[in-house]
Amino acid sequence: SYEVTQPPSVSVSPGQTASITCSADKLDDKYVSWYQQKPGQSPLLIIYQDHNRPSGIPERFSASNSGNTATLTISGTQAMDEADYYCQAWDSSTDVVFGGGTKLTVL
Amino acid sequence: EAQLVESGGGLVQPGRSLRLSCASSGFTFDDFAMHWVRQAPGKGLEWVSGITWNSDSIGYAGSVKGRFTISRDNAKQSLYLQMNSLRAEDTALYYCAKGQSGSGNTHGMDVWGQGTTVTVS
Numbered sequence A: 001s002y003e004v005t006q007p008p009s010v011s012v013s014p015g016q017t018a019s020i021t022c023s024a025d026k027l028d029d030k031y032v033s034w035y036q037q038k039p040g041q042s043p044l045l046i047i048y049q050d051h052n053r054p055s056g057i058p059e060r061f062s063a064s065n066s067g068n069t070a071t072l073t074i075s076g077t078q079a080m081d082e083a084d085y086y087c088q089a090w091d092s093s094t095d096v097v098f099g100g101g102t103k104l105t106v107l
Numbered sequence B: 001e002a003q004l005v006e007s008g009g010g011l012v013q014p015g016r017s018l019r020l021s022c023a024s025s026g027f028t029f030d031d032f033a034m035h036w037v038r039q040a041p042g043k044g045l046e047w048v049s050g051i052t053w054n055s056d057s058i059g060y061a062g063s064v065k066g067r068f069t070i071s072r073d074n075a076k077q078s079l080y081l082q083m084n085s086l087r088a089e090d091t092a093l094y095y096c097a098k099g100q101s102g103s104g105n106t107h108g109m110d111v112w113g114q115g116t117t118v119t120v121s
Helices: none
Strands: A009-012 A018-023 A031-037 A044-047 A061-066 A069-074 A083-091 A095-098 A102-106 B003-007 B010-012 B018-025 B034-039 B045-051 B058-060 B068-073 B078-083 B092-099 B109-112 B116-120
Touching (some): A009 A018, A018 A083, A031 A061, A031 A069, A044 A061, A044 B109, A083 B045, B003 B092, B003 B109, B018 B092, B034 B078, B045 B068, B045 B092, B058 B068
Parallel strands (some): A009 A102, B010 B116
Antiparallel strands (some): A018 A069, A031 A044, A031 A083, A061 A069, A083 A095, B034 B045, B068 B078, B092 B109, B092 B116
């Protein structure tokens, strides 16, 4: 089965840039989405089709996908960005696969 | 405003069955693929199953294939998940989620319900 790997945790200071990676074989052949989930809340789509932001998602969230790695970047990280982040890959052969999630701590 | 409301969760014994429902509102249900995603207590997200807008393509995670069946009723704007032969490891919060496209998942899942809890014990 297709496996997508994320670091369990990432820490960042307020105002700095956070980068969360998502790794899998030939990941750039797939469509990658990113979700933010805060405690007690349902996931929120923040990036789709590798780098597109849904309406209402702040510009400080950006993403890329190249080779075997997709990266979510949060510029000027705020305390409110502290959450779990999940990448999700899709193509017609593997269907939907989520990464294990990354806990972002803003300290 | 697009909304999804799940129901049907509960406590069930191993080996028994349960049927989850997801009622939609605020969007044209039959234009979009739909998915079930679960989250075990303290764990990450796990895709369970997805169905295209017209039900002509269905997918399942390996962990549920042969035990779970996804279906939809576009006239009722509802999504379902029939879960048979339930196991302790199926215990989770089950989310219904709307795809941004009619088939596949090129654009991610942009609307999520609050989830319904299934406990197998």
